[in-house]
Amino acid sequence: MPGAPDIRWTSERSLRIEGPPPVAVAEALRGLNGVLDATPTQNATHLTLDPLAGITAQAIAGRLSRLQRQTPPEPRVHEIPACYEAPFAPDLAEVARLAGMATDEVIRLHASTEFIVAFMGFAPGFGYLTGLPEALRVPRLASPRTRLEAGSVGIAGDYSGVYALPGPGGWRIIARTKAAMFGVERPEPALLRAGDVVRFKPVSAEAFAR
Secondary structure (H helix, E strand, O other): OOOOOEEEEEEOOEEEEEOOOHHHHHHHHOOOOOEEEEEEOOOOEEEEEOOOOOOOHHHHHHHHHHHOOOOOOOOOEEEEEEEOOOOOOOOHHHHHHHHOOOHHHHHHHHHOOOEEEEEEOOOOOOEEEEOOOHHHOOOOOOOOEEEEOOOEEEEEOOEEEEOOOOEEEOOEEEEEOOOOOEOOOOOOOEOOOOOOEEEEEEEOHHHHHO
């Protein structure tokens, strides 16, 4: 966990930590007495504290210092089948045009990338996946769609992601998966968590329809 932490109070019961990798910080501090929640974002980790526990920024820094020498656990790996064919990839041709390449090359690049879940947000079960090849970093749609199907795989800017639930969205959709990204009936509703590894496996429309 390289990098000295910059720990700042954002309220009487919350802290913001910058410096070390946010996912590693969150994993290190979850379960610590007085820490009610540890949420990693793109550049920082946000802690919600129990004000009655009397936890201090110095105590947080001490725990992180001790953990710097420990080997981080192996990340969980998800292989997600995805269909990059019509009608499940409405923006694939436009992405190929913007990227200046064939649609097959867009699929190859996206499906050969090992993504890392940087943080969760936007909607339940939605993970922001880092690692998108620079050639595929296209802008969001000018006008978001009012409804996308659950499992829609999109790209925008530096990220890829899977819409876990039906709803609006402005990312460019290049595939769809049947993987259940979110389910309230599960002990851990979201399939993904920050720090996980995600790989997409192309499947045909015929296989997807089964």
